[in-house]
Structure formats: C-alpha cells, structure tokens
Amino acid sequence: MMRGRGAEWATILRLLGTAADTAGNVVLVEGEPGMGKSLLLAEAATVAAARGTAVATGRADELGRLTPLGPLLSALAEWPPPVALARGDSPDGPGLLMWLAEQVRTTLERRTESEPLLVTLDDLHWADPATLMALRTLPSRLASHPLAWLLARRTTSEYGDSGRLFDLLEEEGATRIRVLPLDDGAVAEVIADTLGAAPGEELAALSAQAGGNPFLLLELLTGLREEDAVRVRSGVARLTGTALPQRVHTAVRRRLGEVSTKTRHLLEATAVLGRSFSPAYAAEMLGETPAALLPALEEAIAAGVLAATSDELMFRYELVWRSIVETVPAPVRQALHHQIERNPPARQPPRHQRADGSSAETLVLLSLLAWDEGRLSRGLDLAREAAEMPGSGRHPQPRAVLTTMLTDLWLLDEAETALAGATEEAVGQPEWTAEIPVLRARLDLTAGRLGSAIEHAEAGLTAADTLGVPALAASALSVLGAASLRAGDLPRAIRYLKNDLARGPQGAPPYVRLRSELAAGRINEAHGGAASGMSSLSRVYDALPRHTGALTSEPTAAAWLVRVAMAVQDERRADAVVDAAEGIAWRNPCLLNPSVAAAHARGVRDRDPEALVRAMTEHTDPWARASAAEDLGVLLSADLDARDLAVDSLNSALVCYGSVEAIRDAARVRGRLRGLGERRRHWVRTDHPVSGWASLTGTEQAVCDLVAQGLTNRQAAEQMFISEHTVAFHLRQVFRKLGIHSRVELARLAAQQSVRPDH
Known part of the structure; x- marks a missing residue:
C-alpha cells in the first residue's frame, strides 16, 4: 500500500475506471525525484492488467534522447504479442519521423479496436522532441478510442518542453497530479x-x-x-x-552523478560550510567570483539538490547534505575546515551585513538568481538593498547590478542616479572601474544615444581586456553589436559578433550569456534572414521559461523572438516565448514594462491589433514603441480597407525610430511604406567634394561597405531595404567618384582606406 498517496491513487483509479470511455482519459503525474511517481505508474499498470485492460509501458532516459519516439516505440514493443513495425518499408531522411509517428498512431488504433488500453510513459523530462510532439496530438486524435494515458515527469529539472506539454494537455482537459512530500x-x-x-x-x-x-x-x-x-x-x-547507512550514500552518489563535475565539487566544498551557506562566502573560499559560480549553483538547484531561501542557499534535504559531508575524504574535509578557520565568514560587520547576516555579495547573487527566473520585483528589491551596503570590491558591484536592472526596465532617471553612485564607489576598485563605461554604454543604447554607446562600450572593452574579465568584455561586445546594427552599420556589427564568438567566455553567468546570444541572433538575422538568426538562438529559446534574461534585457526581445520563430514556422518556440513573457508579467504585477512586452509578443503571435495598439501606446522605450507601431502597420497593410491606418502606424514607427537614431530600422520602414505607394526621403543634403572618399554620401558608403565584403547587388539591397537597381546606381556613383572600374579595386581601396576600423 502506498502511504500518503490516497488522493493521487484515487485519481488514477478513476482513470482506470474510464479507460473504456472516450473522455477524461489523460492523467499527468509530476513531482521531484523520489516522490513515488514511478511506483504510481507501476501500480496502475498492475491494477489495469488485473482488470483486463491491456497495458503498454515506456520510459524515457537521458541517452534515449537520440532515439526519436523512443519511449512510445519501447511501449509498443512490450505488448503481447510483439508489435512489428515494417521498418524495411520506412522512408529515408526527414520523412522518417512522420512515418514513425503515423505507424504509432495506426498501431494504437488497431490495438484499441478490440480492447481498452492504458499507456504509461515515465520520465518524460528526458523525452526527445519527437515523442513530446506526438504526445501533444495523439490523445486528442485518438479521443474516440478506449485509450487512457498516464504520463509522468520530474519537476526539478528545467521546465523545458515536457512542462509546456503538460500545460497544453491540462488546458485540453487532462487531470494533473502534483506528488508532494509525505506528511x-x-x-x-x-x-x-x-x-x-x-x-x-x-x-x-x-x-x-x-x-x-x-x-x-x-x-x-x-x-x-x-x-x-x-x-x-x-x-x-x-x-x-x-x-548513515551505506545505502543512503549510494543513493546520494547516484543523484550527484546527474550533475557536472564542477557542480559536484562545488556541492562537496559548500557542504562543509553547513546545510545553508552564503554564496558570496562560498565564492571567496573557492577563489571565484559569485557570478562565476552562478551556472553551477543553478544546475544544483535545477537538480533538486539545493534550494534558494530569501537570503541564502541551502541543501534541500538534510539527509543528502549529511551524506555529502560524510563522504568527503577526511583529509579534504580537514583542509576545508582549516581554511574556514583561517578565514571565517564574517558574522557581525554592521556596515556590510543586514541583521540576519546577509552580505551585499549574497544579496547581489540572490538578486541575479531572481532576475534570471523572471522575478524582477524581487531581484530589484534585493539589488536596491545590496546597493546600500558597501561591498568587498569584487565583481559584480551591487550598484552596477542595480543600474543594469533599472536600465532593462527603462527606469532611466533612477539608473542615472545608481550609475553616479557606482562611479563614485568604484574609485580604487579596478574591476568596478572597468564596468562603469559598459554601464554607461547600455544606458546610452537604451536612451537612443548610439554614438555615445559605441564610444563608451569601446572603452569598456579595452578595460575588460586589460584586466582579463571575459564576462565584462562580452557585455561590451553585445552593446557594440546592437548599437552598430541600429545605426545601420551591419559590417561593423558583424565584426563585433565575430570578435565575441572568438573570445566568448565559457561558463559565463546566464544573464551575460543570454544577452550575448540575443545580440548575436539579431545580427545574424539582419545578415542572413530568420533562419540564420535561429541558428544562434536555440539556447535562448530552450532556456525558457527558467532562464528569462534574454526577454528582460530589452523591451522588444520577446516580440522579436516570436517574430523570428514565426518566420521559420516554429510555432512551438513562438508559443514558448509568449508563455514566458506572460509568466514574467504575472509574477511582477507592479511593473508596467513586463506586461506591455508580453502584450507586444502576444500581438505578434496572434496577429492581434488591439494588443499591438496597447504596446504602441504604453511602451516607455521609443524604440520599442516604434517596433510595436511597425508590427501594427505590417498587420494592417494586409487589409486593403485598413491601408490608411497602416500608413499612419508606419509613419509613427518612422518618427520614433528617427528619434533614437535607428537608421537601419527607419530604412526598413521606408521600404514598407514604398510597398504601400508612399515615399519618404531618407537622405540629408550636405556639401561634399566631387571625388575621393570624402565625396561619398552616407548611402554610398553603406553600399561600399557591403560590396567590399563580397555581397552581390541583390544581397546589398536586401540589407539596405532598397531596390537592386538603386544599389547599382549608387555603385556606379562610387566607381565614378573613386576613379575605379571593378569590385576588386573597390575592396582593395576599402581595405587600404579602412573606412570602418576593425576591432
């Protein structure tokens, strides 16, 4: 008998009782590792078989992700008599998955013609995408058959696709069981x-x-x-x-075997500090910065070994903590104790700690964890509190973190105040001093001061390289790439992207890594289209909804990610972004920007003009307002009766893009207006010499840059949102002014002239 599982078992018995029916035949079971999910499925299979219901059982595993539809195929193979799939007649290439899914469906239909069937699938957090996609449709497609589904997943792993599958099935009527600890x-x-x-x-x-x-x-x-x-x-x-008995130690070793070696070593070292510990002190003891430990700490939390309290981290189960401590070799344990004795965690430094003992460094790390999970209000509160307590001089600086968060939320006045305090506090602290120009660059970028953003980011990149702080260099490069792209200088943006890829820091904190990958995706999309952009964005999409740093780094990020996913017909990822954005808004009801960003994303996904109007009017960032107005104009332009409204929306976008010097975006909107029969000038008359490099106009210089890279006239036209004939006209002007006759000569002269400095 399963103790403490009466309610859960009653739900499963109801499922077994309706297995022959055609409604209410899906039950979802989820919980942390060791909660008894597998036992519930096994008992259900035994009872179903005793009642004369056929049973098919399958299980996903970590290595099995390489086998499409593995859990379903293994379940089919367990039926008596064995199911034979005519693999000899299977197609090759991309059609194989479709063929396998169809074989599974027809086999289930055939099997349920004569008797009811229960399908149990366990550990779906490890299931391959093809299995999850099949489970998304099979219950509804086979709803008229006597078929019951019992599906289970682990909840401490990243939410991922299995969590989204459970959400969708629950919305369609499935019963969801959350298996909790025993009382x-x-x-x-x-x-x-x-x-x-x-x-x-x-x-x-x-x-x-x-x-x-x-x-x-x-x-x-x-x-x-x-x-x-x-x-x-x-x-x-x-x-x-x-x-503790050896059996417990063996079980804990198996659990730790699911995490990386770095995370396991971190857990062994921090266990010696006690069941709960300060992340800042753990970083100091290990000779790391708190930010450098963030990936390992997050992995330990995702694996269910650690849990975050309001101010510290702690081992989720005291039994696990005790086992780790007892199995650390005695000499290592003694050495760690000696290290702690020589440099004990400070207990009562009044200016550096709260009454409960939390240091500024601990609060900063907890604020970053909260921010990364989309708990923006909590992260902001912790960062504000940390900023009032002087830190230790280690990266990141509390006021710097606060400045970044305020900038992301477009609270620019408070961000300026925080940056002023960070600048003053950074005197005599080299790493903090190096971060100041990068913070200034992000503020300038957000406010639309692109030239100033590039200048300060260059200074920050130089300082980061000098001090050897790769995460700070990555932040500077992402600003440089984004600012160059907005300014219409795609060649320079590409060079910054290549620089970032060449030096990309391994193990960077998620909030740094995701920002860099979002910037890379934008540049690749601008250069090669949506498919090229998606090639850089898989980790951004797959991190959702657990890691939301990409969505909170700029107000249009969610809408743009939805737009790119829809362009390549990846509706699953588009839905994941919208769900994550709306989750952020729900968790932060007192903040306006997350709600508006979610409305913008939903408007793009559902082609909802009302949501886009809301985004256009309520975005506080002019660039974001322009983006929403452009999306609305594109949507309305598909309706001939709404042409005037479309033109008005695109004109609004053009004005807003112009106010923040977003040259590339403005050029794209002009192209859209031309498609509606509206023409807008995009040049400014200035006096130029009649020949030489100084005689080239801004448009001619842009054409020169693209052609010198080897782009064809058509490719250059696509980048500049003008016609191929217009590019050819400007290219003839460039040849005439420079006295040359070929692209080869142009490339050679461009290299000699160094029109755009390479970094």
Whole structure:
C-alpha cells in the first residue's frame, strides 16, 4: 500500500475506471525525484492488467534522447504479442519521423479496436522532441478510442518542453497530479511498515531528515535494517548508532552523478560550510567570483539538490547534505575546515551585513538568481538593498547590478542616479572601474544615444581586456553589436559578433550569456534572414521559461523572438516565448514594462491589433514603441480597407525610430511604406567634394561597405531595404567618384582606406 498517496491513487483509479470511455482519459503525474511517481505508474499498470485492460509501458532516459519516439516505440514493443513495425518499408531522411509517428498512431488504433488500453510513459523530462510532439496530438486524435494515458515527469529539472506539454494537455482537459512530500503521519506509517514498529524519538528525528521524500526515507530505513542499526523493543524501533547507512550514500552518489563535475565539487566544498551557506562566502573560499559560480549553483538547484531561501542557499534535504559531508575524504574535509578557520565568514560587520547576516555579495547573487527566473520585483528589491551596503570590491558591484536592472526596465532617471553612485564607489576598485563605461554604454543604447554607446562600450572593452574579465568584455561586445546594427552599420556589427564568438567566455553567468546570444541572433538575422538568426538562438529559446534574461534585457526581445520563430514556422518556440513573457508579467504585477512586452509578443503571435495598439501606446522605450507601431502597420497593410491606418502606424514607427537614431530600422520602414505607394526621403543634403572618399554620401558608403565584403547587388539591397537597381546606381556613383572600374579595386581601396576600423 502506498502511504500518503490516497488522493493521487484515487485519481488514477478513476482513470482506470474510464479507460473504456472516450473522455477524461489523460492523467499527468509530476513531482521531484523520489516522490513515488514511478511506483504510481507501476501500480496502475498492475491494477489495469488485473482488470483486463491491456497495458503498454515506456520510459524515457537521458541517452534515449537520440532515439526519436523512443519511449512510445519501447511501449509498443512490450505488448503481447510483439508489435512489428515494417521498418524495411520506412522512408529515408526527414520523412522518417512522420512515418514513425503515423505507424504509432495506426498501431494504437488497431490495438484499441478490440480492447481498452492504458499507456504509461515515465520520465518524460528526458523525452526527445519527437515523442513530446506526438504526445501533444495523439490523445486528442485518438479521443474516440478506449485509450487512457498516464504520463509522468520530474519537476526539478528545467521546465523545458515536457512542462509546456503538460500545460497544453491540462488546458485540453487532462487531470494533473502534483506528488508532494509525505506528511508526518505518512512518514510514521512508512516506518511502521518497514520496521514493524513505531519510531523512537531519535529514529523519528533521523527520518525527518529525508524531508518527506519516500525514496530517501525507504533507502534510509532499509539501510538501517540491513546494517542492524535499529532495534525493536516493546513495539518501538530505536537507533543503535549514529552513522548513515551505506545505502543512503549510494543513493546520494547516484543523484550527484546527474550533475557536472564542477557542480559536484562545488556541492562537496559548500557542504562543509553547513546545510545553508552564503554564496558570496562560498565564492571567496573557492577563489571565484559569485557570478562565476552562478551556472553551477543553478544546475544544483535545477537538480533538486539545493534550494534558494530569501537570503541564502541551502541543501534541500538534510539527509543528502549529511551524506555529502560524510563522504568527503577526511583529509579534504580537514583542509576545508582549516581554511574556514583561517578565514571565517564574517558574522557581525554592521556596515556590510543586514541583521540576519546577509552580505551585499549574497544579496547581489540572490538578486541575479531572481532576475534570471523572471522575478524582477524581487531581484530589484534585493539589488536596491545590496546597493546600500558597501561591498568587498569584487565583481559584480551591487550598484552596477542595480543600474543594469533599472536600465532593462527603462527606469532611466533612477539608473542615472545608481550609475553616479557606482562611479563614485568604484574609485580604487579596478574591476568596478572597468564596468562603469559598459554601464554607461547600455544606458546610452537604451536612451537612443548610439554614438555615445559605441564610444563608451569601446572603452569598456579595452578595460575588460586589460584586466582579463571575459564576462565584462562580452557585455561590451553585445552593446557594440546592437548599437552598430541600429545605426545601420551591419559590417561593423558583424565584426563585433565575430570578435565575441572568438573570445566568448565559457561558463559565463546566464544573464551575460543570454544577452550575448540575443545580440548575436539579431545580427545574424539582419545578415542572413530568420533562419540564420535561429541558428544562434536555440539556447535562448530552450532556456525558457527558467532562464528569462534574454526577454528582460530589452523591451522588444520577446516580440522579436516570436517574430523570428514565426518566420521559420516554429510555432512551438513562438508559443514558448509568449508563455514566458506572460509568466514574467504575472509574477511582477507592479511593473508596467513586463506586461506591455508580453502584450507586444502576444500581438505578434496572434496577429492581434488591439494588443499591438496597447504596446504602441504604453511602451516607455521609443524604440520599442516604434517596433510595436511597425508590427501594427505590417498587420494592417494586409487589409486593403485598413491601408490608411497602416500608413499612419508606419509613419509613427518612422518618427520614433528617427528619434533614437535607428537608421537601419527607419530604412526598413521606408521600404514598407514604398510597398504601400508612399515615399519618404531618407537622405540629408550636405556639401561634399566631387571625388575621393570624402565625396561619398552616407548611402554610398553603406553600399561600399557591403560590396567590399563580397555581397552581390541583390544581397546589398536586401540589407539596405532598397531596390537592386538603386544599389547599382549608387555603385556606379562610387566607381565614378573613386576613379575605379571593378569590385576588386573597390575592396582593395576599402581595405587600404579602412573606412570602418576593425576591432
């Protein structure tokens, strides 16, 4: 009997009772590792078989991701008699997945013609995309058949596609079961079942260290019994020793085997500090910055080993923490203790800690964790609090983090104040000083001061290279690429992108890595179209909804990511972005920008003019307003009766883009207006010499840059949003003014002249 799972089991029994029906036949089971999901599925299969229902059981595994439809195919192969798929007649290439999915569907239809069927699929957090796509449609397509589905996934891993699948199935009527830790009464019942007696006080306390996790609890109790570490007298089970049984250590080692070596070493080192610890002190002890530890800490949280409290990190289960400490080799444990004794964590420095002992560095790291998860209000509150406490001089500076967050939210006045404080506080702190021009560059970029943004980002890049801070260099390069692209200088943006790719920091914090990848995607999309942009964005999409740093780094990011996904007909990823953006808005009801950004993304996804009008009127960033107005104009231009409204929207976009010097975006809107029969001048008359480089106009210089890179007239026209004939005209003017007759000569002269400095 499964203790503490009465409600969950009742739901599954109802599913088994309706297996022969055609409604309410999908149950979703999810929970942390060790909560008993697999046991529920196994018991359900046993009961179904006893009732005369056919059963097909499958399971995903981490390595099985390489096998399309693996869990479903393994479930089919378990049926008696074995199911034979005519693999010899299968197509090659891309058609194979479609063929396999159709074989699965027809086989299920055939099997349910004579008897009801229960399909159980476990560990779907490891399922391959083809399996998840099949499960998205099979329950509804086979709703008229006597077929029941029991699907299970782990919840501590990144939400990912399996979580989105469960959301969609639940919206369509599936029943969702969240398997939670056992309560105290159920724990006592499990102890009595396993040991045949009620627990004594010490055994009850030890069992509580399993945190209600059935797997850990049973491993503990079984191990104690196997090692004769418990004795029953007068109906009470009492401990005879204090050491954890080997069975627990084996289980914990298996759990740690699911994380990277770096994360495992981090957990072993921090366990010595205690069950809860300050991330800032852990970084100091390991000779790292808190930001450098962020990827490993996030992996440990995703694996369910660590949990974040309001101000610290702690081991989720005391039993796991104890096992890690006890299995660290004694010499290593002693060395770590000696290190802590020589440099203990400060306990009462009043200017650097709150009353609860949290340092500025700890608050900064927790604010970044909250921000990365889309809890912007919480992250901002923690950053503001950290900014009031002087830090240690290590990167990142609290006021710098606060400036970045305020800039992302377009709270520019407060960001300017925070930056002024960061500048003053950075005196005498080299890494902090190097960060100031990068912060200024991001502020200038957000405010539309592109020339100033490029100038300050160049200074920040030089300082970052001098000090050897790769994460700061990556931030500077992402600003340089974005500013150059907006300014219409695609060749320069591409050079910055190549520079960033060549030096890209390994293990950079997610908030740095995702910003860089978003900038790379924008540049690649501008250069090679939506498909090229998608090639740089897979990690940005796949990180959602757990890591939302790309969506919060600029107000149009969500809408742009939806637009790119829709351009390549990837509706799944477009929906994932909209869901993540709306999740951010829901978690931050007091902030306006996330809600407007979500409306913009939803408007693009659903082609909803009302949502786009809201975004156009409520975006606080002029560039974002222009983007929403352009999206609205494109949508309305498809309706002949709305042509005038489309022109008005595009004109609004043109004005807003012009106000922030977004030359490339303005050129694209002019192209859209020309398509509607409207022409807008895009040049400014200035006095030029009659020949030589100085005689070239801005448009001629842009043509020169693109052609010198080897682009054809058609490719250059696509980049500049003008016709191929216009490019040819400007190119003839360039040849005449420079006294040349070929593209080869132009490329040679451009290299000699260095019209655009290479970085």
